[in-house]
Each structure stands twice: as structure tokens, then as C-alpha cells.
Amino acid sequence: MPPKLRSDHIQQRANHVFALVMNLPALTLILLLIGYPVIVSLWTSLHRYNLRRPDTFDFVGLMNYVTILTNHDFWHSIGVSFYFTAVSVPLTILIALGIALLFNQEFTGRGVFRALLLIPWAVPGVVNGLMWMGLLGKHGAFDTIISNNIELFNKLLGTNIDYIGMASPVVALNAAVAAHIWKNVPFACIIFLAALQGIPSEQYRAARIDGASTWKRFLHLTLPWLLHPIMIVAILTTMNSFRVFDLIFALTGGGPGDATYVIAWQTYKEAFGRLNFGGANAYSYLITIITMTLAIVYIRLLYRRGSVQG
């Protein structure tokens, strides 16, 4: 609060004007480049609009949505995206939590370790995709390791598993998930590290005096402090997973077949492959609705904990 130099009423009005003016540049930009397109996108999604016939712009109501919702392609890409998200979010949180607990300990060389932690974060998504393509593609380093191990596995157990690398839908999809997790771990870790540092050390001392075991200390002391940051990481990584595009573009191109057609890739193909702008906008809207719903669910959970300040 600024000093009370004026009467409350005038002060309040001044506050409003000040806040509005300060937010104006950011608001203008966001409304123009996100708000306006979101509305245009809704409008276009209600029309038949294909760039192959750019003069046709007929109002068709919800027809684009009906077409999509009754189409196998949509449900397939929804399935792929949900799998992608459902696997990568919990694993990202678990791995990041583990690393954060480690790097929160005091030991010599911790600074170097923490600096190295930022490497995956600094690698752009496209480079990440190309990198895993190299690692898991034909003649890649990881590819060789895996196929050698499969051979050994087959020999030992007498099984006959044929490892065909990225040509296999299962391998390709899970490779994309692994690459995505690798890139997203550092950011989650940064948040967890900060949260761990915020835990008052007296509480640990007290718990230790009470004779609580390491596991008990983690469960009853550390974990409750981490619930809020875990939720924030969950929100951010869910959104990231649901809109993943650059990684898929560089790593699999949606293939093999349609094994890695995540929803963002499907939308991109609808717009720039088939030039069906009406349909693509309906896709866009469905994605927005899904991510918004997920965000609202998370935010509600967050607020129920009563730990976010306005």
C-alpha cells in the first residue's frame, strides 16, 4: 500500500487507473494476438472453408465438429495425446523429484551438478527430436545398445522378439515420450529445488530429535511442503505435453503410420496438409477446450488447498 496521502475513495480510483495503465501494453498484445485469433478461430470453425476453394465460406453450424467427432482420426490422435500426457507427466514429476532431493543435499560439486541440470532445458525441442532420432534411429548409439540386449535376452530366454527400432509404432511413441520427459525434467526440478529450500530447517531438526526415520521425515514433512509445487509442475507439464509439436515434427513426423499423431500434429496436418481450414479450426477449438478444462480442474484442486495467493 502506498502512503495514505489522499482520501480512500480517490486513492481507490487512482489505483484502478494505475493498474489498468500498467497492464495495458501486455493486455493489448495478448488480446490482439491470442484473444482475437481465438474468436476468429471459433467463427471459422463454423464454416466450410478450404483453401483449395478459397471463395467458399459457407456457414455450416456445427457440421465440422460432427465430422471430426465421428471420425476415427480425431479419436486416434486424442488417444495418442492422452497416452503421451498420462505417461510423461507422472514420470517427469517422479524423476525431477528424485533429482531435486539429491541436488538439495549439501555436497562438494553441487553447483556443477546443478549447472549440468539445465542442459536438457536449454536444448530446443527440434534439436531434441533430431538428437533422439540419431540415438534411436538406425546405427544410433542407443539403438545398438537396445538391439544387442534384445539379442541377449532372446538367447537367454529362448524368446523371439524382433527389435525393429523406430519402425515399430510402440518404440516410436515411447521414444517421443522419453525425449519429452528428458527435456521437461530440469524445469520441474528447478521448481522442486526452490520449494525444498523453502522448508524451515528447524522442522527437520525437530523431527530428527523426535527420532523420525528418513522415510517418515520425507512423508510427513517434505511431501506436504511439496504438494503445491507438484501441482504447479503438473499443470505446466500437462499443457506442454498436450501441445507437443516440435519434437514430433523432428523425431517421427507422426509416423510410423499414424502411431505418433498427437493432437497438435493432427491439427497441423488438417490445416496445411489438407488445407481444410474450417475443419482445422474445429480441431483447434477442441484442443483449446480440452486443455482449458484440464487447467481448470488443476486450478480448482490448487485452490481447494487454499495455498495460492491472489
Place this chain on the structure above:
Amino acid sequence: MVKHRIGLYLLSFLAVLYLVTPFLWVVLVSFMEEREANQHHWIPRQPTFDNYWPYLAKGSVTDEDKTAGDAVGGFTARQFPRAIINSLINASLVMVMNLFFGSLAAYALARVDFSGKFVLLLFYLGTRSVPGVAIMVPMYLLIRGYGLLDTHLAIILAHTTFTLPFTIWILKGYFQTIPIDLERSARIDGCTRLGALFRVFMPVATPGMIAVGIFAFISSWGEFFFALLLTSSIGSKPVTVLISDFAQELQVDFTLIAAGGVLVVLIPIVLAFIFQRFIIHGIGGAVTG
């Protein structure tokens, strides 16, 4: 206790192995010849710098001067220095715009009581959840309508818009950790609101500003989707788009792509290392604070 130490180092080493190995492999391969890379061992037996020369060759600034003499991928490689400059320009301006617009908005949200504040916060959070791909068509048409396709400005606007909500969110959290007495005493000394903001508050808020600034820079540097959508010529193409062009060219040696990958990652990694402390404390602290 000693046992505990050894376990700690062992686990930490495994963690670092996980974080570093994939990219380390790219670095190692970038110093191999293609023939050697195909034998999949890790340490280059005859380290070579050959994969880097094409990138450092005389730069090409137009799309027209492609020559028949260029090796596979060589032409794209020659465009690299220009793409690096493009990315530097974009990311730097995105950083500046984020810091300026973001700090104004965040300051009001952190310090001033006004009705609608909560709605505004939710609005910023909500716009962050709109996926880029969901608004690509109208965005593309809008940018084209203003004649901005294939310009730096198009990318800078798009990236700034998509990074701003996060910047505001983080800065608001960071600003709230700064004691308010600072500005209060400045105001009593006769400073105006903006005067107090820029002369007293901002200097104290510098660590947080550095953190979000670096964050915005690296986000813009690594962004691919809008860069792909809005650029088409080397006049404005950033590195992320150029490196993906390699993947489209047939039969480019992976070792050459690896060297390109290393060059793309160089600047963000150096920045992340230098500002490591700011990033971990600034971003993490503000989110959890």
C-alpha cells in the same frame, strides 16, 4: 556417514549421466566422420573438425546463390551464421519486450489493490493454456494481413505474446517477496509512483528480472512452431527452422546435423550456465514463494 556420502555421489552421478549423456553423444558424434559414427562407438578415434567447417564457410544471405558445387546439406550449412544472427535479434528483443511489458503488469498485480485483479490473473494464466497450434490459422492470416509474414517483427510479436503470461506470473511472485517499505519510504520522500518503481524498486528486483529475461530469451531461441509458420526465407529464418531443414534434405550426414545441433545449443547453454543461480532462485522461488 561415509556410506551415506558415497551413496549420495553415486546417485548424483547417475542423475547427471541421465541428464547429460544424450547430448554428450551428439557432441562426440559431431567430431566424427560419418564412417566412424556408423560404427557406434562413443569416443572419436580420429577427432575431426570437418563437420564444423561448412557452417563457418562464407555465409550466404540469400536463397538464390545456391551453387551446384555445394555438398549435400552444404548450402543450408552456409546459411547458418545468418540464422544465428536472426535468432539472436529475435530472442534479445523478445527478452526486452518481456521485461518491459511484464514488469509493468506484474508490479501493478503485486502492489496495487484493485477489483478485477483476480480475474486478470486468471486471464493471464488462461492465455498460457491456449496451445499455439490452436490459433495458427487466424494468427497466420492476421500477420499476413499486416504484411508482416517472413519478418523479424512477426516472430518477435508472436514469441512475446506467448511468453508474457509466464513472465508476468513469475515476476508478480518475485515482486511480492520484496519488502514494500522500500517504495513507501521513497514515496514519503516525495517520489512519484513511477519514480519509486524505476529508481528504488527495479534495482532491488534485478535478480528476478534477469531470471525471467533469460527464460524469455531461451524460450524464444528454442521456439519452433511459430517460426516455421511465419518465416520462409533466410532473411528471417531462425536456427530452429534451419536445423529442421536438414532433416528434410535427403542423405545429409548425421555428423553434419550433429555439429549444427551443437552450434544451435551453444548460446542457450552458455547463458544457462552463467545465470544458473538466478534461474534456479528466481524462477523456482517465485513459483513456489
